Amino acid sequence: MRKFVSAAIGAATVVCLPAAGLAGAQALDSDDQQVDFTVTPMAGGGLSVMTGGPQSTLGLAGEGGTASGPLTLFSVTDTRGGRTGWTASLSLTDFTNAEAEGADIPATAATYHPPAEATGLVGGGSAPRLARDIPLSNADTPFMTRTERTHALPLEVATIPNAGTAMTVNLDGAAIGQYSATLTLSAY
Numbered sequence: 392m393r394k395f396v397s398a399a400i401g402a403a404t405v406v407c408l409p410a411a412g413l414a415g416a417q418a419l420d421s422d423d424q425q426v427d428f429t430v431t432p433m434a435g436g437g438l439s440v441m442t443g444g445p446q447s448t449l450g451l452a453g454e455g456g457t458a459s460g461p462l463t464l465f466s467v468t469d470t471r472g473g474r475t476g477w478t479a480s481l482s483l484t485d486f487t488n489a490e491a492e493g494a495d496i497p498a499t500a501a502t503y504h505p506p507a508e509a510t511g512l513v514g515g516g517s518a519p520r521l522a523r524d525i526p527l528s529n530a531d532t533p534f535m536t537r538t539e540r541t542h543a544l545p546l547e548v549a550t551i552p553n554a555g556t557a558m559t560v561n562l563d564g565a566a567i568g569q570y571s572a573t574l575t576l577s578a579y
Contacts, residue, residue, distance in 0.1 A: 436470030
């Protein structure tokens with residue numbers, strides 16, 4: 392078995408050498424293409440966001456009451472390398488009823504109750520919530536602002552914990568059924 396492998400490798404070497412020699416001796420048809428790219432420094436990084444999961448469930452709610460429950464945790468990763476802060480915001484689509492077409496609950500019926508502050512901050516400064524209760528809408532609604540750092544560091548992963556946070560939805564006039572909406576986290 393060992394001799395067979397050696398012979399196969401030797402044959403491959405013999406076949407490849409003449410082909411390489413012919414390429415240099417004969418003119419081949421060819422065409423060139425320029426390839427451009429830019430490498431940016433880590434300091435030129437950016438902001439990215441992530442949620443702790445694809446779904447949050449507010450639970451059962453009675454007619455005319457409120458639906459409420461915790462959301463998954465959020466995080467903001469900052470690789471810009473400077474001292475500049477950021478603002479986190481949420482936008483919410485209208486809640487659609489799975490059984491009754493057109494029986495939507497507007498996003499403006501929802502309120503987000505963020506934690507007092509983000510955790511995992513580095514380089515000094517703080518990231519407090521803007522208010523205890525943040526009315527939501529279809530547009531980006533800021534809820535937390537990271538102040539400028541006292542030290543420039545290349546990486547920060549700030550966590551906006553779900554402990555003590557919740558969303559409430561006012562159900563006045565809402566039809567009976569199961570509702571869903573999409574909550575989008577962004578940072579700038």
